[in-house]
Amino acid sequence: MRYSRPSDLMVPMPHLVIEITENTRLTCSQEELLDEANAALLSSGQFQEPDIKSRCITLSTFRQGTEHADRAFVHATLQILDGRDQATRRELGQLVVNAIGEMVRPGAQGQTVQVTVNVVEMERATFSKQIVGG
Amino acid sequence: MRYSRPSDLMVPMPHLVIEITENTRLTCSQEELLDEANAALLSSGQFQEPDIKSRCITLSTFRQGTEHADRAFVHATLQILDGRDQATRRELGQLVVNAIGEMVRPGAQGQTVQVTVNVVEMERATFSKQIVGG
Amino acid sequence: MRYSRPSDLMVPMPHLVIEITENTRLTCSQEELLDEANAALLSSGQFQEPDIKSRCITLSTFRQGTEHADRAFVHATLQILDGRDQATRRELGQLVVNAIGEMVRPGAQGQTVQVTVNVVEMERATFSKQIVGG
Numbered sequence: 001m002r003y004s005r006p007s008d009l010m011v012p013m014p015h016l017v018i019e020i021t022e023n024t025r026l027t028c029s030q031e032e033l034l035d036e037a038n039a040a041l042l043s044s045g046q047f048q049e050p051d052i053k054s055r056c057i058t059l060s061t062f063r064q065g066t067e068h069a070d071r072a073f074v075h076a077t078l079q080i081l082d083g084r085d086q087a088t089r090r091e092l093g094q095l096v097v098n099a100i101g102e103m104v105r106p107g108a109q110g111q112t113v114q115v116t117v118n119v120v121e122m123e124r125a126t127f128s129k130q131i132v133g134g
Numbered sequence: 135m136r137y138s139r140p141s142d143l144m145v146p147m148p149h150l151v152i153e154i155t156e157n158t159r160l161t162c163s164q165e166e167l168l169d170e171a172n173a174a175l176l177s178s179g180q181f182q183e184p185d186i187k188s189r190c191i192t193l194s195t196f197r198q199g200t201e202h203a204d205r206a207f208v209h210a211t212l213q214i215l216d217g218r219d220q221a222t223r224r225e226l227g228q229l230v231v232n233a234i235g236e237m238v239r240p241g242a243q244g245q246t247v248q249v250t251v252n253v254v255e256m257e258r259a260t261f262s263k264q265i266v267g268g
Numbered sequence: 269m270r271y272s273r274p275s276d277l278m279v280p281m282p283h284l285v286i287e288i289t290e291n292t293r294l295t296c297s298q299e300e301l302l303d304e305a306n307a308a309l310l311s312s313g314q315f316q317e318p319d320i321k322s323r324c325i326t327l328s329t330f331r332q333g334t335e336h337a338d339r340a341f342v343h344a345t346l347q348i349l350d351g352r353d354q355a356t357r358r359e360l361g362q363l364v365v366n367a368i369g370e371m372v373r374p375g376a377q378g379q380t381v382q383v384t385v386n387v388v389e390m391e392r393a394t395f396s397k398q399i400v401g402g
Contacts, residue, residue, distance in 0.1 A: 012382045012384060015384075030329045034329070034330065038333060042334055049334055050337070052332065052333050052334070053331075053332050053341050053343065054331050055289075055329060055330040055331075056330075057191075057325075061164045061165060061189060062168065062189040063172055063187075063188050064186065064187050065176075065186050066169065066173050066176055067184075069184070079386065086260060089257070093260050093261065096262070097264050100264075101266055104266045105267070106266055110267055110268070111267060112266060112267045112268030113265070114146045114187070114263065115263065115264045116149075116263045117261070117262040118213065118256045118257070118261060119260045119261070122388075123357070123386070123388075126354060126358040126361050126387045127361065127384065128358070128361035128362050128364070128387075129383065129384045129385070130368070130369035130383045131380050131382060131383070132369055132372045132373065132374055132380060132381040133373070133374025133375065133380045134378070134380035153323070155323075191325075193323045195298045195302070195326075196302065196321070196322060196324075197303055197306055197323075198320065198321050198322075199306060199319070199320050200303065200307050200310055200317055203318070205318065207321050220394060224396070227396035228396050230396070231396035231398045232398070235398035235400055238400045240400055240401025241401065244402070245402070246399050246402035247400040248397065248399060249397065249400060250395065250396065251395070252283075253394045253395070254390075254391075
């Protein structure tokens with residue numbers, strides 16, 4: 001992917017939110033997970049380095065299904081400004097799911113862990129920003 | 135509602151996020167609230183049991199209005215893949231709001247508590263998933 | 269802006285979520301930040317006072333870019349029911365970004381802080397609510 005939207009230089013994004021159940025086993029720290037996700041997003045050529053903003057939200061109160069099985073999940077939401085085509089959006093989601101998937105281990109008893117990424121477009125026409133300082 | 139979207143078998147969802155102000159009085163634990171919500175969603179026939187993923191986020195820093203009254207609220211966001219019709223989406227939201235509403239008590243001085251549910255569609259064409267382990 | 273949507277009287281909103289990295293320097297408390305944001309939203313004339321519901325989420329695990337620089341950001345999501353025109357949505361976002369921007373200080377070493385506001389429409393036709401008590 002090439003960086004072909006210079007107007008985005010004025011509109012800092014993307015925003016990535018990674019929700020992760022507290023029983024999820026990672027091969028690294030959450031900070032390192034964010035580093036990997038940010039590096040993957042930077043490699044797309046779609047974003048400026050300082051603009052990629054990510055966070056982990058650890059879920060301590062969660063339920064998966066109704067059977068009270070020992071299950072874990074990771075769900076990421078990637079928020080980008082609208083205007084990119086579907087293939088680009090899908091590729092961005094794949095970059096994120098692959099970065100996360102490499103760092104997630106199966107559950108203690110070998111259970112599967114669902115890793116999902118939802119790509120959401122933010123409305124460019126009504127997006128507001130303000131840079132403080134500098 | 136019948137389960138009529140076999141393609142969803144490959145795309146685990148829904149995701150339910152319940153934000154709850156810390157002063158909200160429940161008749162049960164947050165885990166039990168999630169159990170009830172998941173059971174309600176399962177009863178719709180729209181989803182597979184292991185795929186219903188819910189969490190509570192307790193809000194400790196919040197404000198409702200500008201009058202500093204003692205107010206509480208619960209706001210749920212139900213994320214489902216796109217393609218279901220409006221009647222189905224509304225019915226899913228109703229199932230969730232009813233499940234939550236049964237578990238919420240009025241405030242300590244009898245105040246009303248606003249319980250709301252927003253149904254959001256996730257773009258199927260760009261949704262990414264990876265199953266780790268199994 | 270005038271309040272011209274009486275049907276909203278029955279559908280309590282907006283919902284404002286302010287994510288704030290824990291290293292962000294404010295000139296006030298987070299509660300006061302929410303007070304200012306709610307007052308700004310009320311001044312728009314678009315909403316009823318008791319219906320404006322805001323919260324801060326402090327981000328303790330975050331990364332901005334890939335260079336491990338000392339950076340901070342604030343990202344707000346304003347959720348309103350659909351039906352308002354683009355100019356109104358943009359104005360609402362501007363009210364919020366201005367309220368937040370006034371309370372954010374540059375980083376300890378004078379770094380810039382990115383403050384962004386995303387305005388999201390919630391689907392009115394499928395939105396569910398329940399008022400408990402009263």
